[in-house]
Amino acid sequence: MKAICFVKSVPDTETRVKLAGDRLDKSEIKYILNPYDEFAVEEAVRKKEAGIVDEIVVVSMGPARAQEAIRSALAMGADRGVHIEDDSLDGSDAYATAKVLVEALKKEGGLDTFQLLMFGQRAIDGDTWTVPSMVAEMLGIPSVCNIVKLDIDGNKAVAVRMVEGGEEVFEVELPAVFAGRKGLNEPRYPSLPNIMKAKRKPINKYTLADLGIDAGTVGKAGSFTEVLKYELPPARQAGRKVEGEPEEVVEELIKFLKEEAKVL
Amino acid sequence: MNFELTEEQKMLRDMVRRFSEEQVKPRAKEIDEKCEIPQEIIKQLAELGLMGIHVPEEYGGSGLNYVAYSMVVEELSRACASTGVLVSAHTSLVVDPILKYGTEEQKKKFLVPLAKGEKIGAHAMTEPGAGTDVTSISTTAKRDGDYYILNGTKHFITNAREADIFLVFAMTDKEKKHKGMSAFIVEKGIPGFEITKYEHKLGIRGSSTGELVFEDCKIPAENRLGEEGQGFYIAMYCYDGGRIGIAAQAVGIAQAAFEEAVEFAKTRVQFGQPIANFQAIQFKLADMATLIEAARLLYLKAAWLKDQGIPSFYKLSAMAKLFASDVAMKVTREAIQVHGGYGYTTDYDVERHYRDAKITEIYEGTAEAQRLTIARALLKEM
Numbered sequence: 001m002k003a004i005c006f007v008k009s010v011p012d013t014e015t016r017v018k019l020a021g022d023r024l025d026k027s028e029i030k031y032i033l034n035p036y037d038e039f040a041v042e043e044a045v046r047k048k049e050a051g052i053v054d055e056i057v058v059v060s061m062g063p064a065r066a067q068e069a070i071r072s073a074l075a076m077g078a079d080r081g082v083h084i085e086d087d088s089l090d091g092s093d094a095y096a097t098a099k100v101l102v103e104a105l106k107k108e109g110g111l112d113t114f115q116l117l118m119f120g121q122r123a124i125d126g127d128t129w130t131v132p133s134m135v136a137e138m139l140g141i142p143s144v145c146n147i148v149k150l151d152i153d154g155n156k157a158v159a160v161r162m163v164e165g166g167e168e169v170f171e172v173e174l175p176a177v178f179a180g181r182k183g184l185n186e187p188r189y190p191s192l193p194n195i196m197k198a199k200r201k202p203i204n205k206y207t208l209a210d211l212g213i214d215a216g217t218v219g220k221a222g223s224f225t226e227v228l229k230y231e232l233p234p235a236r237q238a239g240r241k242v243e244g245e246p247e248e249v250v251e252e253l254i255k256f257l258k259e260e261a262k263v264l
Numbered sequence: 265m266n267f268e269l270t271e272e273q274k275m276l277r278d279m280v281r282r283f284s285e286e287q288v289k290p291r292a293k294e295i296d297e298k299c300e301i302p303q304e305i306i307k308q309l310a311e312l313g314l315m316g317i318h319v320p321e322e323y324g325g326s327g328l329n330y331v332a333y334s335m336v337v338e339e340l341s342r343a344c345a346s347t348g349v350l351v352s353a354h355t356s357l358v359v360d361p362i363l364k365y366g367t368e369e370q371k372k373k374f375l376v377p378l379a380k381g382e383k384i385g386a387h388a389m390t391e392p393g394a395g396t397d398v399t400s401i402s403t404t405a406k407r408d409g410d411y412y413i414l415n416g417t418k419h420f421i422t423n424a425r426e427a428d429i430f431l432v433f434a435m436t437d438k439e440k441k442h443k444g445m446s447a448f449i450v451e452k453g454i455p456g457f458e459i460t461k462y463e464h465k466l467g468i469r470g471s472s473t474g475e476l477v478f479e480d481c482k483i484p485a486e487n488r489l490g491e492e493g494q495g496f497y498i499a500m501y502c503y504d505g506g507r508i509g510i511a512a513q514a515v516g517i518a519q520a521a522f523e524e525a526v527e528f529a530k531t532r533v534q535f536g537q538p539i540a541n542f543q544a545i546q547f548k549l550a551d552m553a554t555l556i557e558a559a560r561l562l563y564l565k566a567a568w569l570k571d572q573g574i575p576s577f578y579k580l581s582a583m584a585k586l587f588a589s590d591v592a593m594k595v596t597r598e599a600i601q602v603h604g605g606y607g608y609t610t611d612y613d614v615e616r617h618y619r620d621a622k623i624t625e626i627y628e629g630t631a632e633a634q635r636l637t638i639a640r641a642l643l644k645e646m
């Protein structure tokens with residue numbers, strides 16, 4: 001069977017977010033492959049190593065830098081890439097994104113070709129946790145998100161997901177969507193020979209026109225949500241020192257924990 | 265002029281930085297204390313393709329270049345200087361000469377497993393009586409039919425504990441002085457070859473430094489690297505490249521100490537403010553950053569010249585090593601100063617960086633020897 005992994009290029013977790021007015025200042029951001037998507041790619045590569053999967057395609061929608069995220073996934077062991085780039089995609093929310101990803105999947109052969117649709121649980125920037133389930137819904141196939149284990153046997157998959165206080169075990173028929181989280185596996189570092197090989201792996205490039213998508217149905221125009229502005233979280237307050245005799249200090253501290261911190 | 269890394273070089277640097285930070289750095293203290301690099305790390309280095317970075321793919325390498333290799337040594341050394349020199353000694357002093365001087369058979373038999381990291385290499389020139397003056401080595405190799413018989417003692421040999429393959433230098437004809445030196449590929453475990461002791465050291469304590477004794481040790485003649493009498497030139501080829509690796513190691517050590525100094529200066533409060541507010545501290549940090557940047561550019565230029573096949577790169581590699589080792593000493597010393605008393609304790613890493621920095625002024629040619637090389641080169645040129 002074939003696997004398709006959806007990956008996003010996101011700011012490095014080390015990045016110091018800066019604002020230019022109420023917009024993001026992107027001039028010095030370093031971008032990486034979304035860490036959660038590494039779980040998706042790693043799982044697909046392991047399934048390939050186990051002889052279950054025979055080809056892994058990596059798809060990313062985004063500006064030119066999305067190619068670097070695709071290359072990183074190729075360096076982990078995926079076989080080829082698909083990059084969707086179009087100026088009209090600016091401002092796409094999770095819903096518009098899901099629509100585009102579905103069309104890209106269809107362009108590459110659809111569900112007749114791909115049985116395993118792998119996602120990260122969340123993109124660390126947009127962070128809506130919704131694209132995977134939306135894609136599944138649009139395709140009318142099952143989705144299991146937040147998974148920590150995935151076993152495949154023929155056209156059935158058993159996936160385990162973490163819920164508060166325990167685990168849920170799902171058996172689903174393929175094709176299906178899976179979204180991975182920490183615990184699913186330990187993503188590998190791309191080895192240098194694989195980094196070199198990734199350079200030679202093909203990446204198909206599509207615009208909206210190639211996918212037969214009307215620009216008005218995606219981007220800001222085609223989105224239900226819109227980012228109005230960005231604000232930095234409030235600066236951390238300086239700590240407060242409680243001084244005095246032990247009895248007084250304890251009393252004040254308890255009062256603080258009850259009334260201000262509200263943890264007691 | 266272009267200072268931009270290629271896409272693969274960027275991906276490589278990101279990978280090595282992440283690997284170093286997640287896997288190597290957390291164990292650096294333990295590596296220093298136990299005087300041993302865990303096998304697991306060596307195995308990972310091999311799997312990641314870091315033991316033959318500039319070796320063509322047909323010989324089991326990764327097919328990049330010396331620039332990429334030296335960047336990797338810097339990143340590894342930033343986490344752990346012992347791990348950095350393991351890769352550097354292996355690559356520059358064993359892999360590189362076999363790539364350049366080896367026969368096709370030698371490349372298949374020795375280079376491939378070395379470049380894949382399945383085997384580790386060590387380079388044995390120095391003897392108790394012969395350091396800077398390598399032409400005075402007393403180890404001999406006497407031809408006996410299809411063999412050479414090796415006799416002598418080598419000491420201060422990096423990777424002695426981990427290595428499977430030793431590149432050993434010996435005199436095949438003492439009369440001819442440096443033109444009578446030859447190089448031999450010696451496999452661990454053969455009769456007549458023993459490792460008799462390991463040094464206790466100030467720094468790079470995780471890197472093994474062993475003494476090798478050869479007693480009527482029979483080496484097949486096909487294991488001679490290059491021609492008889494070519495040994496001295498092979499050795500010089502090794503050090504010309506190796507100095508780039510050591511310069512990169514020095515920069516990595518300095519970079520680590522610098523980053524820790526910045527972090528400490530921003531958080532340590534005295535006189536009601538972070539010490540980073542004091543100009544005396546700021547000037548130290550500014551000098552450290554400037555020296556590191558200059559040293560890095562120097563080793564990268566030397567590596568780039570070597571990749572271009574420009575013969576005079578050796579002058580630049582000597583300059584890079586001389587300068588970077590001095591920078592490592594200055595920066596690590598100042599990093600301790602910024603830390604005050606804390607920096608003198610083993611609770612902080614800067615004392616380790618300070619101890620690790622010193623060796624970069626000594627091995628692969630002392631600072632004095634580098635000046636000799638540089639002076640000779642420029643007097644010849646000008």
Ligand SMILES: Cc1cc2nc3c(=O)[nH]c(=O)nc-3n(C[C@H](O)[C@H](O)[C@H](O)COP(=O)(O)OP(=O)(O)OC[C@H]3O[C@@H](n4cnc5c(N)ncnc54)[C@H](O)[C@@H]3O)c2cc1C
Binds near residue numbers: 037086125
């Ligand atoms: C202000 C703004 C500007 C934007 N500008 C552009 C733009 O210029 N060009 C453009 O193409 N898009 C643009 N987008 C769309 C953006 O790239 C995301 O795809 C979208 O916001 C997804 O939502 P999320 O990050 O919350 O995903 P989540 O639902 O948190 O992500 C979950 C998983 O879905 C998958 N996924 C998410 N996004 C993508 C993607 N883009 N490609 C492949 N897989 C994905 C990954 O597997 C991810 O782990 C913009 C979005 C916003 C909000």
Ligand SMILES: Cc1cc2nc3c(=O)[nH]c(=O)nc-3n(C[C@H](O)[C@H](O)[C@H](O)COP(=O)(O)OP(=O)(O)OC[C@H]3O[C@@H](n4cnc5c(N)ncnc54)[C@H](O)[C@@H]3O)c2cc1C
Binds near residue numbers: 390394397
């Ligand atoms: C940890 C460690 C690892 C090593 N790894 C290896 C290895 O893997 N393989 C290997 O073969 N060797 C290795 N060495 C040996 C190293 O290369 C030598 O120690 C170095 O070349 C200096 O030789 P020496 O120690 O005999 O000092 P000497 O040569 O005795 O030098 C003593 C002092 O005299 C100075 N001096 C010597 N000659 C001159 C001159 N002509 N002009 C001015 N000053 C001079 C030197 O600069 C130095 O300051 C290692 C050494 C150490 C400590």
